[in-house]
Amino acid sequence: MGNHSLFSEFILLGLSADPQTQILLFMLFLVIYLLTLMGNLTMLLVIRVDAHLHTPMYFFLGQLSFLDLCHSSVTAPKMLENLLSESKTIFVESCLAQAFFVFATGGTEACLLAVMAYDRYVAISSPLLYGQVMSKELCVGLVWGSWGLAFVDALINILLAVNLDYCEDHTMPHFSCELSSLFPLSCSDTSANFTLLLGSSVLHFFGTFILIFFSYTRIVSTILSISSTSGRSKAFSTCSSHLTTVILFYGSGFLSYLLPTSGSPLEMVFPLQYSVITPMLNPLIYSLQNKEVKAAVRRMLRRYFNSLT
Secondary structure, three states, X not given: XXXXXXXXXXXXXXXXXXXXXHHHHHHHHHHHHHHHHHHHHHHHHHHHHOHHHOOHHHHHHHHHHHHHHHHHHHHHHHHHHXXXXXXXXXXXXXXXXXXXXXXXXXHHHHHHHHHHHHHXXXXXXXXXXXXXXXXXXXXXXXXXXXXXXXXXXXXXXXXXXXXXXXXXXXXXXXXXXXXXXXXXXXXXXXXXXXXXXXXXXXXXXXXXXXXXXXXXXXXHHHHHOOOOHHHHHHHHHHHHHHHHHHHXXXXXXXXXXXXXXXXXXXXXXXXXXXXXXXXXXXXXXXXXXXXXXXXXXXHHHHHHHHHHO
């Protein structure tokens, strides 16, 4: 029997079974999701309208903001719905679709962070050639390559998971559908699925992490070769925001997948971090630590208030 003949829905157990706690969590994550939308949409608008930010670095930052909007919107709305719902169900097809987009957007972000690390390396090591090396064609190609690689990889994993049969226990101790949560519910042999998922994880997360680590090794080497203290400080400040984002994304992702499963609700802290919290924090990180973004926001607000008078 195929999975659709056994049952048509999964049950997402979510973050808590206590109704009062669920209401508090709903209010908390609703605020977080709204802040995520506002922050990333504001970042996209500022980069779009301010000519001073029409550079490769901010082109990639705009892509990151758009990606954070997508990644958060894949999981947050359904999580908010389930916090107020008694059934907490999700159709099998919807679950597979959500798992696909979680994998695709997560993989794209890993690739994009590696691209942004390379961009910072070129900017610091070869500032005079930066505009020539990071041409518009190259930037667009790197972004399309990041999206394409992640989506193809996600599609291959999902197509293999569609053919799985699922047992009577269709409860998932998670707030969203992910491939790693689907496999334990299957009655089929999932060894091929696990092997493919492991290979994809190595490619997208460990592979891109190695590229980022290599880029920052070269960046640190270049910064240490600068004689003046002010020059070293200025060079490091150009990549501090990106480094903070990398630590948040990879730190929570690695801890989520490497820690042993114990069934504790605390296990969902790290998936919440990279799927809900980090997309909200990224615009704050880049706006608070970046003088050019803060100046662009002030210019945009000044033009807006001047238009009112």
